[in-house]
Amino acid sequence: MNIVVCIKRVPNVGEVLVAISEDGKNIKDDRLVYDINEADNYALEEALLLKERLRGSVTVITVAREEANEQLRTCLAKGADNAIRLDDNKFAGSDGFAIAKILCAVIKDLKPDLVLTGCMASDDAYAQIGIQLAEMLGFPHATLVTNINLEDMRAQVRRELESGLAEILEIELPAVIAVQTGINEPRYASFRGIKEAMKREIKVLCLADLPLNEHDVGEAGSRIKVDKLFIPPVEKTAQILKGSSDETSSELALILKEKGLI
Amino acid sequence: MKEIFCLVEHRRGELRDITLELLGKARELADKLDAEVSAVLLGYNVDGFAQQLSSHAKKVLVIEDEKLADFNQAAYQKVLSHLMHEHKPVITMIGHTAFGMDLAPSLAVEMDLPLATDCIDLDVENGELFTVRQMYGGKVNARISFPEARQYMVTGRQGVFPAWDEKSKGKIIAIPFPITDEIRSKKFVRYVEAEAGEVDITQANIIVAVGRGIKKNENMPVVEELTERLGGVIACSRPIVDSGWLSKDRQVGQSGKTVKPKLYLAVGISGAFQHVMGMRGSETIIAINKDSNAPIFSVADYGVVDDLFKVIPVLSAKIREMRGK
Numbered sequence A: 001m002n003i004v005v006c007i008k009r010v011p012n013v014g015e016v017l018v019a020i021s022e023d024g025k026n027i028k029d030d031r032l033v034y035d036i037n038e039a040d041n042y043a044l045e046e047a048l049l050l051k052e053r054l055r056g057s058v059t060v061i062t063v064a065r066e067e068a069n070e071q072l073r074t075c076l077a078k079g080a081d082n083a084i085r086l087d088d089n090k091f092a093g094s095d096g097f098a099i100a101k102i103l104c105a106v107i108k109d110l111k112p113d114l115v116l117t118g119c120m121a122s123d124d125a126y127a128q129i130g131i132q133l134a135e136m137l138g139f140p141h142a143t144l145v146t147n148i149n150l151e152d153m154r155a156q157v158r159r160e161l162e163s164g165l166a167e168i169l170e171i172e173l174p175a176v177i178a179v180q181t182g183i184n185e186p187r188y189a190s191f192r193g194i195k196e197a198m199k200r201e202i203k204v205l206c207l208a209d210l211p212l213n214e215h216d217v218g219e220a221g222s223r224i225k226v227d228k229l230f231i232p233p234v235e236k237t238a239q240i241l242k243g244s245s246d247e248t249s250s251e252l253a254l255i256l257k258e259k260g261l262i
Numbered sequence B: 001m002k003e004i005f006c007l008v009e010h011r012r013g014e015l016r017d018i019t020l021e022l023l024g025k026a027r028e029l030a031d032k033l034d035a036e037v038s039a040v041l042l043g044y045n046v047d048g049f050a051q052q053l054s055s056h057a058k059k060v061l062v063i064e065d066e067k068l069a070d071f072n073q074a075a076y077q078k079v080l081s082h083l084m085h086e087h088k089p090v091i092t093m094i095g096h097t098a099f100g101m102d103l104a105p106s107l108a109v110e111m112d113l114p115l116a117t118d119c120i121d122l123d124v125e126n127g128e129l130f131t132v133r134q135m136y137g138g139k140v141n142a143r144i145s146f147p148e149a150r151q152y153m154v155t156g157r158q159g160v161f162p163a164w165d166e167k168s169k170g171k172i173i174a175i176p177f178p179i180t181d182e183i184r185s186k187k188f189v190r191y192v193e194a195e196a197g198e199v200d201i202t203q204a205n206i207i208v209a210v211g212r213g214i215k216k217n218e219n220m221p222v223v224e225e226l227t228e229r230l231g232g233v234i235a236c237s238r239p240i241v242d243s244g245w246l247s248k249d250r251q252v253g254q255s256g257k258t259v260k261p262k263l264y265l266a267v268g269i270s271g272a273f274q275h276v277m278g279m280r281g282s283e284t285i286i287a288i289n290k291d292s293n294a295p296i297f298s299v300a301d302y303g304v305v306d307d308l309f310k311v312i313p314v315l316s317a318k319i320r321e322m323r324g325k
Helices: A038-054 A066-078 A096-110 A129-137 A191-197 A245-258 B017-033 B047-053 B073-087 B098-111 B217-230 B238-242 B308-324
Strands: A002-006 A009-012 A033-036 A057-063 A082-086 A114-118 A141-151 A154-160 A166-172 A175-179 A203-205 A225-230 B002-007 B035-043 B059-064 B091-095 B115-125 B128-135 B140-145 B152-156 B171-174 B186-192 B206-210 B233-236 B263-267 B284-289 B302-305
Touching: A002 A038, A002 A096, A002 A129, A009 A066, A033 A038, A033 A066, A038 A057, A038 A066, A038 A114, A038 A141, A038 A175, A057 A066, A057 A096, A066 A082, A066 A191, A082 A096, A096 A129, A096 B098, A114 A129, A129 A141, A129 A175, A129 B098, A141 A166, A141 B098, A154 A175, A154 B098, A166 A175, A245 B302, A245 B308, B002 B017, B002 B073, B017 B035, B017 B091, B017 B115, B017 B152, B035 B047, B035 B073, B047 B059, B059 B073, B073 B098, B091 B098, B098 B115, B098 B152, B115 B140, B128 B152, B206 B217, B217 B233, B217 B263, B217 B308, B233 B238, B284 B308
Parallel strands: A002 A057, A002 A114, A057 A082, A082 A203, A114 A175, A141 A175, B002 B035, B002 B091, B035 B059, B059 B171, B091 B152, B115 B152, B206 B233, B206 B263, B263 B284, B284 B302
Antiparallel strands: A009 A033, A141 A154, A154 A166, A166 B186, A225 B140, B115 B128, B128 B140
């Protein structure tokens, strides 16, 4: 089983105050901590589990600058066999569609049996690249997948729907499966794995190495454009309780009492 | 006349809310673009839906076949691409739902059209469509345009567009099923129902919901104690279930449960839209979060911007004291 996993390096904005940069098109990133996108981490784990069961290889791939070597090395440390980084100044400004084209240009030559991606990136939240990549590769796909069963060249997958409901689908391989978080329990890289991954090669490809030209990538190759970012207008806001932890908890307790909840 | 397509979403004999929400937004855009709204209904034995929808759109295009009985992206895509080639709709609107997320991106590639996903607003400026969508877990909004496009595809978020109430009398147009070959690449097998858990959180009066801010499973007793003091039940946002710290039946949100308790106390939950959808109907909402800009504060009634590990133990102690008296 030859598996390709697409990953993305994303900022962790969980408990961080996000500010918009001067050009209005990005967020200020000077104090952010970066990590592998959460759903992609589950996709990598699923690939490693399948490899352990069925043998074969796992190749991780990303479209990113050099900083993403850190995330690729973590994937190698966990057990991925190869890492590829697609990097070119001309890729800047690519939308989801253009990124899918860049990925497709490389992945089609890898002749994978299965491509795994996360179902959504936590930063731009397009939730489209895996599915667009599938269409470009001519592969069937499924997204929001919470279980994968492989038998011969068919996959039976469970897909998460709304309100706790799920559906079971059968798709033919080769396929692209975009996994939902929670599908497995991602492992941590071992100390030895990390040490060894430092010495491994990360293959770097640029535009000239791909069967694409300038018009296919970056803003020119994109279909949508981010005009500007802005902090969501506040329609309603909570009454924020001020003071020390002791003062705010006293006030909360009083509110609960007034409302008859204690 | 220009047409706006709205894909009808239904499951197991029920029309899903997103359908009327999309039709509501489409109607507004139709006026600005001098276009007409067509509801596109794929299914099997869906005459009832067609009748119902004819009062919400100028036209209802109905394609019926056994193969369309349950949602199957591969079958839907074949039918829709056929229809879109024929009608050339100026906008094709699909829900940003489990159903639309599996369909819209690949359909956009096949149709060679631009796609903006998960839109929370759509409007027209100088005759051109633009949309607003959220990034970074709802902390940032982005205005999106479609350079040089003549046709657009969008997926719209559930629960943000008001449904269209005004009734009209649209035409129902039956269109023959255009697929002749067997679809082998993808097959719907069956639905899997949600598993019932030990408590039904939808019945609780008081819910203490815990999110990513709890950081470690070892920290859960802090929240459990507060829950016990309040006589409530514990619930959570998605990351807690993903980590295996609480079971799926405790999850509040789009893919979990919708709750409306008297008190919803959100602890360390940032308030991504998927979560908020499941709890915004609660009577009183209190949020405790470190980030003052966390979206949860725009749905909460009361907020504390602080470290939950500082506030919760003190709050538990105070409630204990009050109960003791």
